[in-house]
Amino acid sequence: MLREALRFKRLYLAGAVLLTILATPLFAQSNGVSPTNIFAPDSTPAHSIFRLSIFELEVEGAIFVVVFSLLAYAVTKFRQRRKDDDTEPPQVYGSNQMEIAWTVLPVLIVVVLFLTTAQVIHRVQDARRPAGTTEVTVVAHQFWWEYRYPQYGFVTANELHVPVSDLQTPTPTYLGLLSADVDHSFWVPRLAGKTDLIPNHPNTMWIDPQETGIFLGQCSQYCGTQHAKMLQRVYVQTKDDFDKWVHAQQQPAVVDPSVAAGGALFIAKACFACHTVRGTPAMGVVGPDLTHLMSRDTIGSGAVPNTPENLRNWVHDPAIFKPGTLMPKPDLTDAELAQITAYLSTLR
Amino acid sequence: MQVVYEWLGTADHKKIGLMYIVYALLFLVIMGIEAILMRIQLAHPNSTFLSPQVFNRLFTMHGTTGVFFVAMPILFGFANYVVPLMIGARDMAFPRLNAFSFWVTAFGGFLLYASFFTAGGFSQAGGAPDVGWFAYAPLTSPAFSPGHSTDYWTLSLLLAGVGSIAGAANIIATVLGMRCPGMTLGRMPLMAWMSLVMGGLILVTISPLTAAQLMLMVDRYMGGHFFDTAAGGSVVMWMHFFWIFGHPEVYVLIIPCFGFVSEIVPVFARKAMFGYPAMVAASVGIGFVSLGVWAHHMYTVGLPSYGNAFFVLTTMLVAVPTGIKIFNWLATMWGGKIRFATPMLFCTGFLFQFLVAGLTGIMLATAPFDWQLGNSYFVVAHFHYVIVGGILFTIFAAFYYWFPKVSGRMMNETLGKWHFWIFLIGFHLTFDPMHIPGLLGMPRRVYTYEAGRGWDTANMISSVGAIFQVVGILIFVYNLLSSFFVGPESGNDPWDAWTLEWATTSPPPEYNFATIPEVKSRRPLWDIKHPEDPDWKYE
Numbered sequence: 001m002l003r004e005a006l007r008f009k010r011l012y013l014a015g016a017v018l019l020t021i022l023a024t025p026l027f028a029q030s031n032g033v034s035p036t037n038i039f040a041p042d043s044t045p046a047h048s049i050f051r052l053s054i055f056e057l058e059v060e061g062a063i064f065v066v067v068f069s070l071l072a073y074a075v076t077k078f079r080q081r082r083k084d085d086d087t088e089p090p091q092v093y094g095s096n097q098m099e100i101a102w103t104v105l106p107v108l109i110v111v112v113l114f115l116t117t118a119q120v121i122h123r124v125q126d127a128r129r130p131a132g133t134t135e136v137t138v139v140a141h142q143f144w145w146e147y148r149y150p151q152y153g154f155v156t157a158n159e160l161h162v163p164v165s166d167l168q169t170p171t172p173t174y175l176g177l178l179s180a181d182v183d184h185s186f187w188v189p190r191l192a193g194k195t196d197l198i199p200n201h202p203n204t205m206w207i208d209p210q211e212t213g214i215f216l217g218q219c220s221q222y223c224g225t226q227h228a229k230m231l232q233r234v235y236v237q238t239k240d241d242f243d244k245w246v247h248a249q250q251q252p253a254v255v256d257p258s259v260a261a262g263g264a265l266f267i268a269k270a271c272f273a274c275h276t277v278r279g280t281p282a283m284g285v286v287g288p289d290l291t292h293l294m295s296r297d298t299i300g301s302g303a304v305p306n307t308p309e310n311l312r313n314w315v316h317d318p319a320i321f322k323p324g325t326l327m328p329k330p331d332l333t334d335a336e337l338a339q340i341t342a343y344l345s346t347l348r
Numbered sequence: 349m350q351v352v353y354e355w356l357g358t359a360d361h362k363k364i365g366l367m368y369i370v371y372a373l374l375f376l377v378i379m380g381i382e383a384i385l386m387r388i389q390l391a392h393p394n395s396t397f398l399s400p401q402v403f404n405r406l407f408t409m410h411g412t413t414g415v416f417f418v419a420m421p422i423l424f425g426f427a428n429y430v431v432p433l434m435i436g437a438r439d440m441a442f443p444r445l446n447a448f449s450f451w452v453t454a455f456g457g458f459l460l461y462a463s464f465f466t467a468g469g470f471s472q473a474g475g476a477p478d479v480g481w482f483a484y485a486p487l488t489s490p491a492f493s494p495g496h497s498t499d500y501w502t503l504s505l506l507l508a509g510v511g512s513i514a515g516a517a518n519i520i521a522t523v524l525g526m527r528c529p530g531m532t533l534g535r536m537p538l539m540a541w542m543s544l545v546m547g548g549l550i551l552v553t554i555s556p557l558t559a560a561q562l563m564l565m566v567d568r569y570m571g572g573h574f575f576d577t578a579a580g581g582s583v584v585m586w587m588h589f590f591w592i593f594g595h596p597e598v599y600v601l602i603i604p605c606f607g608f609v610s611e612i613v614p615v616f617a618r619k620a621m622f623g624y625p626a627m628v629a630a631s632v633g634i635g636f637v638s639l640g641v642w643a644h645h646m647y648t649v650g651l652p653s654y655g656n657a658f659f660v661l662t663t664m665l666v667a668v669p670t671g672i673k674i675f676n677w678l679a680t681m682w683g684g685k686i687r688f689a690t691p692m693l694f695c696t697g698f699l700f701q702f703l704v705a706g707l708t709g710i711m712l713a714t715a716p717f718d719w720q721l722g723n724s725y726f727v728v729a730h731f732h733y734v735i736v737g738g739i740l741f742t743i744f745a746a747f748y749y750w751f752p753k754v755s756g757r758m759m760n761e762t763l764g765k766w767h768f769w770i771f772l773i774g775f776h777l778t779f780d781p782m783h784i785p786g787l788l789g790m791p792r793r794v795y796t797y798e799a800g801r802g803w804d805t806a807n808m809i810s811s812v813g814a815i816f817q818v819v820g821i822l823i824f825v826y827n828l829l830s831s832f833f834v835g836p837e838s839g840n841d842p843w844d845a846w847t848l849e850w851a852t853t854s855p856p857p858e859y860n861f862a863t864i865p866e867v868k869s870r871r872p873l874w875d876i877k878h879p880e881d882p883d884w885k886y887e
Contacts, residue, residue, distance in 0.1 A: 034802030036789025038720040049716040056714055060707045067703055070678055075696060078617070080685040088878075089685050093886055094623040102675045103668065110664040113714065118657040120716045125653040142492075177650075182487045183583060185648060185723060189789040193719020196648045199486060200577035201584055203650035216801070220723045220791040221648075222480050224487060225400045228794035302798075324400050 045192040134173040140184035140197040143226035144301040157288030163242040165208035172208035188217030209236040225324025231302025252279025262343025359443035368425030382410040391811035393799040403795035405473040411481030417457040433849035436528025441521035453511030460504035477501035485575030485586040516550035530867040542607030557593035591642035599638040605742040616692035617684030630669035637666040663713035690764030694745035701737030726786025756854040757835030763827040774816025781806040846871035
């Protein structure tokens with residue numbers, strides 16, 4: 001009996017290889033494999049999903065092993081052999097007992113899976129909002145993220161800062177999700193599942209990250225040409241660091257007289273029509289708020305790191321980094337470009 | 349000239365079936381080219397092989413073509429050819445409506461592809477639609493899609509929809525009204541049952557898509573605001589309409605494939621189908637339940653928790669009859685004397701792959717898991733597992749199985765095995781690793797991606813697998829063409845099968861049967877070949 005079972009070693013090997021491929025992420029830690037690994041949760045919604053998904057994978061793993069083994073066995077044991085005669089095998093038309101059994105058992109599995117799932121849905125979607133919550137309104141645009149902090153009275157873009165939370169005394173962040181144009185989706189895998197930002201259909205989601213650090217994600221609903229580069233960076237900070245950041249963001253723009261020419265060009269060349277620089281006449285809302293542009297690590301919503309060279313190239317022609325972005329190519333001479341870039345570099 | 353007119357003007361179900369199939373094969377090749385281009389672009393992070401504009405048109409066309417101009421026509425083609433023969437009829441119930449269905453569908457496909465030659469010209473993928481195959485509002489509104497690319501999508505699918513509805517009505521009328529004497533509904537081949545369920549589903553499910561597309565045209569050209577959120581319209585309403593169509597549509601595609609497997613596995617295992625009544629009940633059940641699962645495509649849209657939970661329940665429930673069918677096919681093989689000719693190889697691949705696809709489907713049915721995995725490459729891997737690993741594998745099986753009946757010649761068995769193994773390797777190289785970037789956070793419909801997220805290796809392997817699939821398909825096409833001209837003669841019944849199509853000549857005469865047969869069981873040819881032990885004693 002064992003010898004017969006061992007004849008199917010190659011099939012078992014194939015199955016094991018396949019399972020390993022599919023199961024690899026289970027053993028992956030984010031610092032080793034990926035900063036966007038859904039199996040490296042760091043916030044309660046992501047943890048709840050992770051626990052449910054592991055349970056489900058175990059159930060499905062068992063189902064897979066059973067059915068695959070039966071298939072492998074049938075394929076090897078019942079193949080026609082050369083020494084077989086021409087007679088047909090016994091014709092079996094059905095079996096009530098077996099058919100009832102393999103109907104009832106799957107239904108029971110479905111009931112178990114459904115009940116555990118419904119519980120997690122409720123726990124995440126209907127969670128009660130504790131005191132001490134940070135509120136952020138997220139407005140998605142083609143192809144960047146606007147972040148408004150109504151409790152603190154400022155607006156920023158593309159890089160979301162939140163305070164770290166703690167399971168004993170939670171200080172989660174609640175995100176109101178709006179869209180200025182088409183459908184988008186907010187997905188930072190280590191912090192939560194994704195929720196869509198749909199015009200005329202406000203949504204909410206919440207995160208309570210338990211570790212400080214930078215968490216990555218990107219837009220997950222096709223929204224047009226540059227959907228692929230609508231990246232997200234979430235900075236989880238200690239309470240002190242977060243308060244310092246808020247305080248800095250609340251200040252109006254730095255006024256540096258040495259770049260006044262650039263500041264004047266910013267208005268003259270109509271940059272103000274799309275961008276806001278608080279404390280100046282620039283109050284446009286079509287594009288990202290630039291008041292504290294230099295406090296950000298990237299430009300173009302994660303398209304490139306925020307270096308002087310990249311900043312200059314971006315202002316020169318955004319399509320260099322993000323073809324299809326809605327920011328037009330400004331009409332600037334080299335001198336004007338240098339002045340505006342110098343001005344922008346002072347907006348810390 | 350006579351030959352051309354014969355085909356252009358035919359109302360014979362066999363010729364129409366073949367035209368559907370050849371048309372679909374042509375678009376399958378085009379789809380494959382679109383896929384290869386995309387896989388080249390995605391093989392490396394931050395690749396500049398394709399611009400985002402071209403890539404976005406390619407994935408839209410790839411998906412739209414695959415559903416409407418490859419899968420639907422090829423399945424209509426097989427149903428057209430095979431079902432009247434299997435039920436002992438001389439043609440479909442409405443032969444001229446049949447021809448109309450084909451031509452209007454075909455014109456739809458040509459209209460869609462004309463878009464490649466508009467706007468920026470062919471090298472820039474023209475003005476082809478770039479809104480994704482599900483064309484979410486408000487991306488399709490005049491504000492965000494100026495120009496005509498969305499209109500090519502809408503109009504070509506309106507035409508294809510008309511063709512599908514007419515074809516479905518025809519199939520239903522044929523199956524219900526044209527069965528030969530003695531063939532009660534309980535005695536007709538499972539392929540006929542599956543065609544009936546497919547037809548019923550099409551009648552119910554295409555209308556919401558047509559309605560939504562007409563509303564979109566009203567928005568775009570007649571000042572309507574159905575989906576115009578600035579004027580109080582609803583984007584979520586588009587999603588509901590689209591997915592009420594979109595989900596049953598994928599069951600429309602898989603159910604005829606269940607029919608192929610249910611015909612081929614018994615013949616090659618040398619046993620009657622295990623549990624015929626349960627197979628019928630499960631198929632009809634799947635048809636009905638599949639109409640109630642659509643919002644599992646909308647778990648991230650912000651429906652209330654009880655709404656999401658309801659769709660989790662219905663989606664998981666539809667897995668039960670589907671699983672039952674897998675067990676029935678396994679039980680048919682059990683205790684058999686299985687001949688692994690090419691049709692059976694493809695069916696075996698299907699059984700394994702459909703099992704995996706079903707399991708990843710349950711993961712996606714689980715709303716919280718879908719909040720992570722939805723709209724990621726995990727979904728792309730799942731549905732390609734169903735469509736390529738399930739549907740296309742069974743379509744290959746159907747080709748090898750019925751080719752002798754259509755042409756009177758056998759396809760080359762050696763080439764068939766090369767096709768199977770190379771395509772199997774390519775399929776798994778592409779779509780097994782594809783699950784991993786999804787689990788690691790890679791969204792779909794992205795023309796490029798960042799390095800350092802753990803997605804690079806899997807994407808490269810997926811791209812390499814595409815090459816193997818191309819080779820497999822080239823072998824297949826060569827086999828089709830060469831066998832058609834010089835393959836060995838097959839005779840009426842090369843597989844020693846049991847359904848009525850094998851009782852007539854290969855190819856059948858235009859009138860199918862000289863005398864309309866009369867049947868007493870589900871396997872009339874088994875009864876003739878085994879008079880001492882006929883089926884009707886046990887049914």
